[in-house]
Amino acid sequence: MITKEQIASKHLPGHIAIIMDGNGRWARQKGNPRVFGHKNGVAAVRDTVEASAELGVKYLTLYAFSTENWNRPRTEVDALMSLLVTTINKETKTLMDNNVRLLAIGDLESLPANVAKNLKAAIEKTSTNTGLNLVLALSYSARWEIVNAVKKIAADVAAKKFVVNDIDNEIFSNALTTCNIPDPELLIRTSGENRISNFLLWQIAYAELYFTPTLWPDFRREHLYAAIADYQGRERRFGKTSEQISENVNAKG
Ligand code: FPP
Numbered sequence: 001m002i003t004k005e006q007i008a009s010k011h012l013p014g015h016i017a018i019i020m021d022g023n024g025r026w027a028r029q030k031g032n033p034r035v036f037g038h039k040n041g042v043a044a045v046r047d048t049v050e051a052s053a054e055l056g057v058k059y060l061t062l063y064a065f066s067t068e069n070w071n072r073p074r075t076e077v078d079a080l081m082s083l084l085v086t087t088i089n090k091e092t093k094t095l096m097d098n099n100v101r102l103l104a105i106g107d108l109e110s111l112p113a114n115v116a117k118n119l120k121a122a123i124e125k126t127s128t129n130t131g132l133n134l135v136l137a138l139s140y141s142a143r144w145e146i147v148n149a150v151k152k153i154a155a156d157v158a159a160k161k162f163v164v165n166d167i168d169n170e171i172f173s174n175a176l177t178t179c180n181i182p183d184p185e186l187l188i189r190t191s192g193e194n195r196i197s198n199f200l201l202w203q204i205a206y207a208e209l210y211f212t213p214t215l216w217p218d219f220r221r222e223h224l225y226a227a228i229a230d231y232q233g234r235e236r237r238f239g240k241t242s243e244q245i246s247e248n249v250n251a252k253g
Contacts (some may be wrong), residue, residue, distance in 0.1 A: 003225070004054065016052065021189060046091065049223065085114060092126070183204070190223075
């Protein structure tokens, strides 16, 4: 069993992103409707947020609702939206107690008015907190975000803010909904599916990927520690050789 102390004493990922998957299967296995899985997924969210804040992780991004999730049955979409509102309202105090700042990425204008309103209020209330940044990806998909970024950049070129040749990684990153948020270093997906599902495609260029069979409602801090320990055991080369990386480490002493 990996302890919090073992994790925190080593290099922590500054940004962890999670594809929370398996709520529906978890509920079905128990003979319950899918929404029962989403409701129980909230306990996993709470424990993961608390554990990340305690460890000193700076950013935690949760894929809570994708652009494609709008195509689910109306009753499930409505239940997810109302779960979001109740959870945001209920948990704002916990966010304050843990010095967590809430942020959101995605097509936020497509959210129902009451979700947008409550989300905005919680974002404002927590805006001066200085600990963990909790980023909710809502009505988000990476392709939507990338197409949007291209439109913004094209408009800036048309407005002569810069020329086509100026476009580089920085200009592109700044046009994404994640501008000002560092790229994730660790991406976790639960439920045994080995896919990225249109999540942060640009930002995970160098992220370490970690897939676990645990279904999201069963995910707790021990599972997070296991994922971080796995990450800490990996060599991140960013296209360099293993020798170059160890020379660098030795040079730093
Ligand atoms: C994926 O499981 C999960 C979701 C689409 C929703 C996640 C939402 C929560 C955990 C609830 C509230 C979250 C916050 C941040 C307040 P799935 O339905 O795709 O499961 P399946 O693959 O087994 O069908």
